[in-house]
Amino acid sequence: MSDPSDTTNEEQEGIAPELTRREFLQTTGTTVAATAVAPALVGAANANAQQVTGEAGTTINLTVNGAAQTVEVQDHWTLVELLRDHLQLTGTKIGCNRSECGACTVLVDGEPVYSCSQLAVWMDGRSITTIEGLSSGGQLSPVQQAFVDHNGAQCGFCTSGQIMTATALLASNPSPTAGQVKGAMVGNICRCANYNAIVEAVVDAGQRNGGAA
Amino acid sequence: MSEQINYAVEPLGTIGHETPRIDALERVTGQARYTRDQRLPGMLYARILRSRVPHARILSIDTSRAEQLEGVVSVITHENAQVVWGAGSVSGGRQYNDPVKEATLHRRYIFNNPVRFVGEPVAAVAATDRHIAEQALSLIEVEYEELPFVLEPEEALQETAAQIWPEGNLAPDFRNNFEPMVTRRGEIDAGFAQADRVFEDRYSTSFIHNAQMEPRCALAHWEGDKLTLYSPTQGISNCRHDTARDLGLADHQVRIICQYMGGGFGNKNQNQDTDLVAATLSRRASAPVMLEYSRKEDWLGVHGRWPTVQYYKIGVTNDGTVTAMQMNAYSGMGPYRKNSGGISGMDGYACENLERVIYPVYTNRTVSGNFRAPSEPHGHYGIESMMDEIAYQIGMDPVEFTLKNMRRPTDARPFTNYSLDQCIARGAELFDWENRRRVTPGSDEGPIKRGAGFSFMMFRAGVGTSSAIVKVDGNQQYTLYVGVTDIGPGAKTTMGMIAAEELGVPLSQVEVVSGDSDRCPYSVGESGSRTTIMTGIAVVEACKDLKQQIDQRGMPEGANVLIASATPSPTTDGKVRNCFAAHFCEVEVDTRLGTTVVTKYTAVHESGRLINPQTALDQIRGATIQGIGQALHENTLYDSNTGQPLTSGYYSGRLATHLDVPDIEVEFIEVDDGYGPFGAKTAGESGIILSPAAVANAVSNAIGHRMKELPITRDRILEVTS
Numbered sequence: 001m002s003d004p005s006d007t008t009n010e011e012q013e014g015i016a017p018e019l020t021r022r023e024f025l026q027t028t029g030t031t032v033a034a035t036a037v038a039p040a041l042v043g044a045a046n047a048n049a050q051q052v053t054g055e056a057g058t059t060i061n062l063t064v065n066g067a068a069q070t071v072e073v074q075d076h077w078t079l080v081e082l083l084r085d086h087l088q089l090t091g092t093k094i095g096c097n098r099s100e101c102g103a104c105t106v107l108v109d110g111e112p113v114y115s116c117s118q119l120a121v122w123m124d125g126r127s128i129t130t131i132e133g134l135s136s137g138g139q140l141s142p143v144q145q146a147f148v149d150h151n152g153a154q155c156g157f158c159t160s161g162q163i164m165t166a167t168a169l170l171a172s173n174p175s176p177t178a179g180q181v182k183g184a185m186v187g188n189i190c191r192c193a194n195y196n197a198i199v200e201a202v203v204d205a206g207q208r209n210g211g212a213a
Numbered sequence: 214m215s216e217q218i219n220y221a222v223e224p225l226g227t228i229g230h231e232t233p234r235i236d237a238l239e240r241v242t243g244q245a246r247y248t249r250d251q252r253l254p255g256m257l258y259a260r261i262l263r264s265r266v267p268h269a270r271i272l273s274i275d276t277s278r279a280e281q282l283e284g285v286v287s288v289i290t291h292e293n294a295q296v297v298w299g300a301g302s303v304s305g306g307r308q309y310n311d312p313v314k315e316a317t318l319h320r321r322y323i324f325n326n327p328v329r330f331v332g333e334p335v336a337a338v339a340a341t342d343r344h345i346a347e348q349a350l351s352l353i354e355v356e357y358e359e360l361p362f363v364l365e366p367e368e369a370l371q372e373t374a375a376q377i378w379p380e381g382n383l384a385p386d387f388r389n390n391f392e393p394m395v396t397r398r399g400e401i402d403a404g405f406a407q408a409d410r411v412f413e414d415r416y417s418t419s420f421i422h423n424a425q426m427e428p429r430c431a432l433a434h435w436e437g438d439k440l441t442l443y444s445p446t447q448g449i450s451n452c453r454h455d456t457a458r459d460l461g462l463a464d465h466q467v468r469i470i471c472q473y474m475g476g477g478f479g480n481k482n483q484n485q486d487t488d489l490v491a492a493t494l495s496r497r498a499s500a501p502v503m504l505e506y507s508r509k510e511d512w513l514g515v516h517g518r519w520p521t522v523q524y525y526k527i528g529v530t531n532d533g534t535v536t537a538m539q540m541n542a543y544s545g546m547g548p549y550r551k552n553s554g555g556i557s558g559m560d561g562y563a564c565e566n567l568e569r570v571i572y573p574v575y576t577n578r579t580v581s582g583n584f585r586a587p588s589e590p591h592g593h594y595g596i597e598s599m600m601d602e603i604a605y606q607i608g609m610d611p612v613e614f615t616l617k618n619m620r621r622p623t624d625a626r627p628f629t630n631y632s633l634d635q636c637i638a639r640g641a642e643l644f645d646w647e648n649r650r651r652v653t654p655g656s657d658e659g660p661i662k663r664g665a666g667f668s669f670m671m672f673r674a675g676v677g678t679s680s681a682i683v684k685v686d687g688n689q690q691y692t693l694y695v696g697v698t699d700i701g702p703g704a705k706t707t708m709g710m711i712a713a714e715e716l717g718v719p720l721s722q723v724e725v726v727s728g729d730s731d732r733c734p735y736s737v738g739e740s741g742s743r744t745t746i747m748t749g750i751a752v753v754e755a756c757k758d759l760k761q762q763i764d765q766r767g768m769p770e771g772a773n774v775l776i777a778s779a780t781p782s783p784t785t786d787g788k789v790r791n792c793f794a795a796h797f798c799e800v801e802v803d804t805r806l807g808t809t810v811v812t813k814y815t816a817v818h819e820s821g822r823l824i825n826p827q828t829a830l831d832q833i834r835g836a837t838i839q840g841i842g843q844a845l846h847e848n849t850l851y852d853s854n855t856g857q858p859l860t861s862g863y864y865s866g867r868l869a870t871h872l873d874v875p876d877i878e879v880e881f882i883e884v885d886d887g888y889g890p891f892g893a894k895t896a897g898e899s900g901i902i903l904s905p906a907a908v909a910n911a912v913s914n915a916i917g918h919r920m921k922e923l924p925i926t927r928d929r930i931l932e933v934t935s
Contacts, residue, residue, distance in 0.1 A: 076344065090246065091245075093247070095426045156701075183872065195874040199871065
C-alpha cells in the first residue's frame, strides 16, 4: 500500500543505532547475499525514496543464536528481513512491520527489540537471539515449557515475540509478579487476548526456575 | 442419540483432562510454519496498489513504467484481470455456487471500477523482490474522477446521499431483494397497549477490526491446470470451493494448504482476494507468487464487525413484564454486502410481541464482514443496555428483571437442556452481585466511582454435517484425517482427543492430519463455533466404524490397514440446542479523567461437556477480553470531510494490551445433553457475545449515566460526567 507509515520506522526500541562507517570485509564463513539484481528503496513507499539500485551490500559480522555469521546485507534490509528471508529463521513473525505489535521481538545483546524496526546493518558486532535459539539439546527453555503447560499460544503468531520478551524479563527479574509481567510485556499484543494464560505461564516459569532464568 | 441429560459430568479417559496441544512444541519453538513462512523455488513477491479516495471512477491506469522496471514480471488491473470474488460479495451463511455467482447483481471483483472505499485494490504487481514490487506500485499512474461519498448508514439511506450502486444504498440479499431484514411475531401494537410504560432509545456501535496477528497473505503455485494455494484460511474446504468457483475450475483442481494460521476471528473464512490475486499473477507469471498485505492493508482492505445504529422501543408493565419489543436498525456494510449485517439479542427474551427491522446499508467505508459471533455483541449491548436501564427505572434488580423475562423452554419450543438459571445464580454468587452493584447508579461519593453490570446469553450449539477418515496400520498407529485448520482454539488437539476417547487409546497413538484439502475430507470450517460439534461427531462416527471393523477382522498386521470414514447428518430431534452464559463485571471509573478500569470479571458458561478444559477456558477468557476492548477502546474512525480512515492499526485502533486486561474468572457448568460429541457444545464465540453489554452496564451503574455509544471512551465519559 502506498502508505509511508508501513515502511517507516515509527519507533526504535532497545539499542541505539550505531551509524559508523563500516569497512568492507572479505566475506568468510556464511555469506548470504541477494543474488538477483535487487534494486531497492530506502523507505520503499516514500515519495522521496532514495534509489540504491546496484549498490553493493555491506558486510557485517554478527552472532545469531550463538553462531558467528558474516553476512552481506543490503542497506535497506530490516533485521527481521535478514532473519526470515536470508537466514531462514522464520520463527520470528511480522505482525505490523511498524513497531506496534511486538510479534517480531528478538533479543539483541540480551535486550528485547522489535526486529521490524532495526536495520540489518546496525547489527554489526551484535549478538542476536531468536525463538529458534532458546532451546538446546531438545530441552525447552523454562519460558517455552511454561507456554506449553499453560496454553500460552492460541493462534501462535505472537508467541515467539511474547516468549522473547518474557525471556529477557526473567533474565533481569527471575521471579516477577503478575503485575511486573504485564508491565514488561505491554509491547507484545495478543489479539487472541490470551493474556491471562501468558501471564500465568511467565509467572510460573519464574517460580519453577527458582529464580534463575 | 440418547435423550438423557447428565448433569454430573466427570472426566473420561482422555476427554475432560487439561491437555497441552499436540502441536505445542512447534508453536513455542518457531517451527510452526505459517503461510508467509513458506518458500518455493523461483517464488515472486506481489504487492497491491490501493485506492487513496473513498469513491471514484478510474478514468485510466498507466502501468507501462511499472512494467519496464527491471524485476517486474506481471502487472494486473481491472482492465486485464476480471475475476469475481464471490465470497467478498455474497451474503454470509449461504453456500456459494455457480447460480449464486451468476445471479449476484452487485458483484465484487478483485479489482473494481469505480472504486468504492479507501484501500480498495486497483492494481497488483509481481516481481522478483518485494522491494521491487513496492517500487513498481509507485510507478503506476491512476487517473480518478472523484465521486461524492457517504460514510454513515442512516445518512446513506437519505435521498440526497451519494449513490454507491445504481439501485441505491440499501444492500440487497443474495437473491437481489432490496429489502430490510424483518422479523415480526405476535401483535406488536397490542403489546404496547398492554404496557404501563414505554421506553425508547438509540444505541450505536463502531466498526471493529478483527485485527488477527497474521496479516493476510497467499502463496499460489500452478502445476498445469492444478492450483496449489498456501493460504491462511479458516476453512480449507470452503476456501477450495470458493476459489474454484471464482476461477472457473473444478474443486479438485484447487489444493488449499493451511497448517498454521495466525488467527482470523471470522475474518479469514472462505477465500480471500489475496488467494485470487496471487493465483492470477502466478498463472500469468508462470511462477509461484507470494502476495503479502501490510497491517494497514489488512485493516482497510478486508473486513471487520459492522457498525450499527439501533433504535429500540420496549413496553413493560409496572411489575416488570416486557410486553412488546421493537427495533429499527442500520448496519453499515461498506460498499459490498459480504455478510448479513445482523443484530441479535432480542431473542433472549420470552416476549412474543416482537418487531425487528434491520437495514443493511452501503457506505464508502471499508467492507464489513464476520467477526466472532457476527451478529451478537453489538446487539446484546443494545438490548441489554435498554433492559438494564428499564430495570433501574422501574426499581428492579437487572438480574431479577432478566429472570422474569428471559426466554425459557416451552412445549412448543423445547431445548435439549437449559441451564441459564444456574449460570446466572452461580455467577451472581461468585461475583457477589448483591454487594457490588449500586442500587442507585452513580451513588458513590467522590470522583472515583465503582459499579457493576450483568448480561446473559443463549447461543446456538446446533449439530451438522462434516466428514472424518480414520485409519489404523500394522503398527497399531492410528491416523485421523480431518479438514480442520487450527486457527487458535486447538481443533487439531480436540479432534485427536475425541478420536482417542472413542478408540480407547492414548492420544499419543493418534496422529492428526489436517489443513490440506488434498489429504483431508470436508470439514465445516473454523467458523460459527461449529468445528468441535460437527467435525467432532464425524470423528466419533468414523472411529465407531473402525472399532467395528477391528472387532470383525482383527487388528491389521504387516502392510495391511483398516480405514473408516463418516459423514453423518445428526439432528437434535427438533429441539433447540444452545450454550448459555452469564457475565458479571465491576468497573472503576475516574470521572475526572474519564478512564475506566475493569476491577472484577466473572463469567459462568455452560458449553456442554468440555473436551479440553484448558483450551475451552482460554477461548472464553480471550473472547471476553476482546469484548471488553470493543466496549471501551476499539474503533476505526473516519474523517467525515475526506472519507479517509484515521485509526487503521494496533496503536490507533487501540487494541487491548497486557496492561488493559483483568483476570477473567471463569466457571463452567458441565452438562452432557446427549447430543454432540460426548455432549460437547460451542465455546469459541460465547465469551464475546455478552461481555460488551456487561461492561457497558457496569460503567452506567458506576457513573449514573447510560452510555449509548460504543466504545465508551474517555471523552464520552467526560461528556456526561463533567
